[in-house]
Structures are given as C-alpha cells and as structure tokens.
Amino acid sequence: MKKLLIVEQEAVILEILNHCFTANGWVTAGCSDGKQAMELMNSFQPDLLLTNILIPFYSGIELLQAARTKPNPIEVVILALLIDDAVKKQCYEIGAAAYLTKPFDLEILLQELNEIAKNKQPFFH
Amino acid sequence: MNIAVSIEFLQNGTVVALISCLIVLLVILGFVLVRRIRRRKRIRFQKLLRHWLADAITNRVMDPDKNFVISIQLEKLLLKKYYRLLALEELLACKKYLKGSAMNMVVQLYEQLQLRKETDKKLKSLIWSRVVKGIQEIYIFDQYDAMDQLFAFADNENPFIRSEAHFGVINLQGFDALKFLKQIQNSLSNWDQINLLHQLKLFEPKPLVEMPEWLLLENESVVLFALKLLEAYPDEQYYPNLIPCLHHSNEDIRKQAIRCCGIIAQYDTARLLEEQFAKETNNNQIKTLETLKKIEATPNKDFLLQNLNHPDDRVKQLVAELIVIKFPTDAEPMILNSQENSHQRHQLFKHVQALS
Numbered sequence: 147m148k149k150l151l152i153v154e155q156e157a158v159i160l161e162i163l164n165h166c167f168t169a170n171g172w173v174t175a176g177c178s179d180g181k182q183a184m185e186l187m188n189s190f191q192p193d194l195l196l197t198n199i200l201i202p203f204y205s206g207i208e209l210l211q212a213a214r215t216k217p218n219p220i221e222v223v224i225l226a227l228l229i230d231d232a233v234k235k236q237c238y239e240i241g242a243a244a245y246l247t248k249p250f251d252l253e254i255l256l257q258e259l260n261e262i263a264k265n266k267q268p269f270f271h
Numbered sequence: 272m273n274i275a276v277s278i279e280f281l282q283n284g285t286v287v288a289l290i291s292c293l294i295v296l297l298v299i300l301g302f303v304l305v306r307r308i309r310r311r312k313r314i315r316f317q318k319l320l321r322h323w324l325a326d327a328i329t330n331r332v333m334d335p336d337k338n339f340v341i342s343i344q345l346e347k348l349l350l351k352k353y354y355r356l357l358a359l360e361e362l363l364a365c366k367k368y369l370k371g372s373a374m375n376m377v378v379q380l381y382e383q384l385q386l387r388k389e390t391d392k393k394l395k396s397l398i399w400s401r402v403v404k405g406i407q408e409i410y411i412f413d414q415y416d417a418m419d420q421l422f423a424f425a426d427n428e429n430p431f432i433r434s435e436a437h438f439g440v441i442n443l444q445g446f447d448a449l450k451f452l453k454q455i456q457n458s459l460s461n462w463d464q465i466n467l468l469h470q471l472k473l474f475e476p477k478p479l480v481e482m483p484e485w486l487l488l489e490n491e492s493v494v495l496f497a498l499k500l501l502e503a504y505p506d507e508q509y510y511p512n513l514i515p516c517l518h519h520s521n522e523d524i525r526k527q528a529i530r531c532c533g534i535i536a537q538y539d540t541a542r543l544l545e546e547q548f549a550k551e552t553n554n555n556q557i558k559t560l561e562t563l564k565k566i567e568a569t570p571n572k573d574f575l576l577q578n579l580n581h582p583d584d585r586v587k588q589l590v591a592e593l594i595v596i597k598f599p600t601d602a603e604p605m606i607l608n609s610q611e612n613s614h615q616r617h618q619l620f621k622h623v624q625a626l627s
Contacts, residue, residue, distance in 0.1 A: 158321050158361050159368050165325035166332060227368075251371035252332050 148263050151192035152176040153183045153209065154225070155201050163196065166252055167259070180204025187213060192220055194243075194263060199226040199233065207236065214241040221262055225250060316354055319345060320361055324380075328365070331376045339376075341384075349384060359386050359408070366411050381412045394420060403435045410439035418443060425451040434463050441467055445474030449500075452485055458492035467496070468503055476504050483512045491521050498527040505534045517547050526555050533562035541568035548574070553583055560589035569597050591619050 150172045154160040157178065164176045175190045177183050180203040187195070187209075195213050199206035206224055213220035221243045226233075234245050243262045246255060327339040341349075348354045365377045381387065390412075393405030406424060409417045421443070424436035437459070440448035459467075479485075485497035486509075498516060501509060513535070516528035525547075532540050544559050551559060563570050570593060578590045594601075 156364050156368060157317070158324060158364050161321040162325040162328050162365070162369075162373075165322075166329045169329045169333065248368045249370040249374065250368065252328070252369065252373045253371055256332070 147171065147173045148194065149173045149175075149190065149192045150259070151183065151186050151190055151195045151197075151220075153180070153195070153197040153201055153206070154178065155198060162252070163255075166256065170256060170260075172259075178202075180206075180209055183209055184212060187216075187220065194259060195220050195222045196225055196259065197222065199224060207233075207240065210237060210240050210242055223259060223262065225255070313357060316348055316357060317361065319348075320358055324361065324365065327380070328369075328373045328376055331372055335372055339380075352389070355384070355386060355389055358384060359389055362386065363408065363411060378412050387412075387414065390414070399429045399432055402429075402432050406432070406435040406439050410442040413443065415443060422451055422454070426455040426457055428457070430457075430460065433457060434460065434466075437463055438466055438470060441470045446471065446477040446479070449479070450481065452493050452497070453481065453488065455490060455493065458490065459496050460492075464492075464496045464499060468499060471500075471503075479504060479506060479509070482506070482509045486512045486516060491524060494519070495521070495524050495527055498524065498531055501531050502527070502534055505531075507535045507537070510535050510537050514543060517543060522552055522555065525551070526558050529555060529558045529562050533565045536566040536568065538568065540566055541570045545571055545574045548578075553586070556583075556586055557589060560586065560593060564589070564593055564596060572598070587619065588622070591622075 148171070150167050152160060152163045152167070152174060154163060154176065155178050160176045160178060164174050167174045175186050175192065177186055178201070180201050183195075183197065183201070184204060186192070195209065197206040197209050201209075204212075206226065210222045210224065213222050219241070222241070224237050224242050224245045225248065226245070227248045237245050244258055246258065323342065323345055330337050330339065349358060359381075362377055362381050366374060366381075369377060390405050390408040393401045393408070394417075396402055396405070402424070406421060408414075409421060418440065421436050421439045424432050425440065427433040427436065433455070437451065440451055479497075479500055482497060482501060485500075486494055488494055488497075494516065498513070501513065513528055513531050516524055517532070519525050519528065529544065532544060541563060544563060548556060548559055575590050575594050575597075579587060579594075581587050581590065
C-alpha cells in the first residue's frame with residue numbers, strides 16, 4: 147500500500163483529499179502545518195508528500211527540502227495557490243516531482259499521483 | 272451612634288459589592304459557557320459536514336452517475352440559519368480550490384441546499400461588507416440568473432460594492448459583461464481596472480464593438496479603461512476613435528492614447544504625435560518619443576532637430592536615439608551639427624551610439 151502524507155491548511159480540502167486517496171487505495175495521513183508534517187515524515191514514513199506552500203511553522207519548500215534530503219528521499223508534489231514561476235522553478239530544482247496549482251481537478255491530481263507512484267515503484271513498500 | 276451607622280453602612284456596601292461581583296462573574300461564566308457550547312456544536316457540525324462533503328465528492332469523482340444523499344441528521348441541522356451559514360463557508364472553500372466534476376458538484380449542492388436564500392439576504396443587507404460577501408457568493412457559485420442584480424450594483428455609491436460587482440459580472444460573462452461601462456457614473460479605480468484586465472485574460476477575446484461609445488463617455492475613468500482595453504486587445508478599426516483622445520483634457524487619457532497609437536499606428540500617427548508634442552506635459556513628451564521609436568513611420572527631421580535642443584536631458588537623449596534608429600546614415604552630422612556646445616554633442620552622440 148502506498149503511503150501519502152497530505153499537508154493542507156484548508157480543513158475541508160484536507161478532508162476531501164484524505165477521503166479521496168483513501169478510497170483509491172492509498173494509506174493517508176493529514177495535517178495542517180509544517181511542524182506536524184515534519185513529525186509525520188519521521189513517524190508515518192510516507193512514500194509521497196502532497197503539500198501546500200503557504201503553511202504555518204515551515205513552508206512547503208522547507209518540507210520539500212527535508213523530504214528530498216532524507217536517506218530514502220520522499221517524492222513531493224506541490225499543490226499551491228501561487229503561480230509564481232520563480233517558486234515553481236525553485237521547487238523543481240530542489241526535486242519536486244510535480245507542481246500543481248489550485249483550483250485543481252481531483253481526478254487529474256489522483257492520476258498524477260498514481261503515475262508518480264507507479265514510476266517510483268522500487269521506493270515503495 | 273454615628274460609628275455604628277457607618278459600620279452598618281460599610282457592611283451593607285460590602286455585601287452589595289460582593290453580590291455585584293458575583294453577578295458579573297456569573298454573567299461572564301454564562302457567556303463563556305454559551306460560547307464553548309456553541310463552539311463545540313460548530314466543530315461537531317463542521318466535522319460532520321466535511322466528512323459528508325468529502326464522501327459525496329469522492330463518490331462523484333469515482334462514479335459520476337452516482338447521486339448523493341443528504342443524511343437526516345445533516346438535513347435537520349441545515350434547517351437552522353447558523354448551520355446554513357457554516358455550510359456556505361465550507362462550500363465556498365471547496366468551490367475556490369476545486370475544478371472539474373468536484374466543483375460542479377459543489378455548485379449543485381449549493382443549489383440543492385437552497386443556500387442561495389442566504390446569499391439573497393446578504394445582497395439586501397444595509398451593511399456593505401455583507402453585500403460584498405453576497406456578490407462574491409453569486410459569482411463563485413456561478414449564479415447566472417443574478418446577473419441583473421450584479422449589474423445594478425455596478426454603479427453603487429460604495430466603492431467596495433461596485434468594485435466587487437464589476438469583478439463579479441466579468442467573472443460570469445467575460446467580455447459580454449463590459450456593457451456595464453456605459454451605465455456607470457462613478458469612477459473605476461486603478462485597482463479595479465487592473466483587476467478587470469487581469470480577469471478578462473481568462474476569457475476568449477471578443478470584438479470590443481462598443482469601443483467608439485466608451486471613448487466618448489463623460490466618465491474619464493471609463494475612457495481610460497477603454498484605452499487600456501484597446502492596448503491589451505488592439506483593433507485597428509478603432510484608430511479614428513482613438514485620435515480625439517490625444518487632445519483630451521485629462522493627461523492620463525492622453526498618455527494612454529499615445530501608448531495605443533504605438534500599437535495600432537497608421538500612416539499619419541507620427542505626424543499627429545509630432546503636432547501634439549509641443550502642447551504635451553514633459554512625461555507625455557517622453558511617452559510620445561518612446562512611441563515614435565516603436566512605430567514604423569519615420570518622424571519629421573525638422574521636428575527631431577528642433578527637439579535636440581530641448582531643455583530636458585531625457586527628451587534630448589530620446590530624440591538622439593530616435594535619430595540614430597530612424598536615420599542611421601545621417602545620424603552623426605544631424606546630432607553633431609545641432610548643438611552649440613561641441614563637447615556636449617560628442618558626448619550625446621557617443622552615449623546614444625553605445626546604447627544602439
């Protein structure tokens with residue numbers, strides 16, 4: 147089973163993402179700030195991290211850096227409201243697998259994450 | 272006797288003060304308790320609603336033909352205004368961040384739960400912030416049947432209401448909604464204009480057939496906005512309507528008209544800009560020279576030579592640049608013979624040459 151950590155500040159969107167991915171065969175954990183996300187990255191050990199950029203305590207970019215510098219790097223997908231090319235470029239340079247903008251299509255997000263999970267099969271438990 | 276009365280009085284006073292404190296304390300406690308209960312109820316409802324929403328949206332994404340059912344518990348709660356407003360907030364967040372079938376479902380839910388009634392109440396409110404919220408809900412939930420109401424708000428005395436209404440109509444109808452420009456007497460702020468232009472970028476451009484009328488309106492902010500539209504969506508057929516704006520009494524309108532000339536220039540543009548040049552402000556003179564640099568037409572040599580002696584150095588430099596661009600072979604003698612101070616001439620020529 148693929149493990150997904152969702153970091154989203156908007157409670158209703160977090161619930162929807164959690165629900166949708168669980169229904170599609172993922173094991174999910176969700177939180178609304180960077181501090182909890184850092185803890186969950188160690189305790190939950192996700193295969194994939196789906197995060198917003200503007201979150202409390204740590205930014206999505208800091209989470210991305212932390213996820214990519216782990217001995218077993220975690221794939222990261224950014225889901226942000228910002229459409230700033232510089233930020234987008236920075237995310238890809240650090241090693242984000244994808245950068246999606248809000249408003250987002252749930253079906254496309256699901257497809258994209260499944261695709262990333264499939265391509266990185268050896269890393270998954 | 273007097274001392275006894277005083278002690279009794281003090282004792283009575285102390286009792287009254289104690290009772291008062293107790294009452295105040297009870298009131299505060301009651302208030303805190305009510306707030307706590309309310310908060311707990313709100314959290315419980317939000318949890319229930321979010322869970323149900325997530326379930327309904329996931330089901331719709333996985334099976335588009337599946338219908339959603341509202342639980343009896345939720346239906347009962349939604350009869351109360353407090354919960355209806357909370358539900359509205361949750362749906363707004365969903366609609367803001369979702370696209371595709373999930374978003375369509377959110378709109379469907381808004382209609383099915385009859386939350387439009389709450390929006391309509393907000394639109395009738397006397398408090399401007401509530402009206403603004405109502406307008407936002409109308410366009411966020413794609414309520415096209417409320418277009419007339421939004422158009423009515425487009426010329427509201429309150430700048431926040433009319434700004435939101437302008438944004439709302441454009442959000443719903445794109446270029447077709449620009450018909451409101453002819454109706455408004457109040458001004459369109461710069462911020463409004465930027466927002467509307469930005470919003471229009473999301474739509475397929477359409478011919479701006481009302482442009483000639485917009486350019487003749489008394490509302491100067493609308494004329495300015497119309498010119499910005501012409502710059503963003505150039506259409507040569509409106510060139511004759513643009514020319515009178517070069518002589519407008521408003522400096523910003525003239526400046527914007529000069530910018531537009533640079534985009535839909537015709538054979539006589541250079542001549543018209545040169546004729547107007549002497550009457551222009553320093554800023555607009557600079558804009559005129561920048562426009563002349565951009566367009567294909569060649570400016571008049573005498574006009575350029577005359578302005579090489581302009582008192583403003585920025586103008587002088589732009590004129591020299593124009594000469595180098597438009598008359599590359601004659602540039603050197605034109606510039607070097609024009610000024611009295613030979614050192615200055617050489618410096619200017621060298622500088623412009625380096626730039627080009």
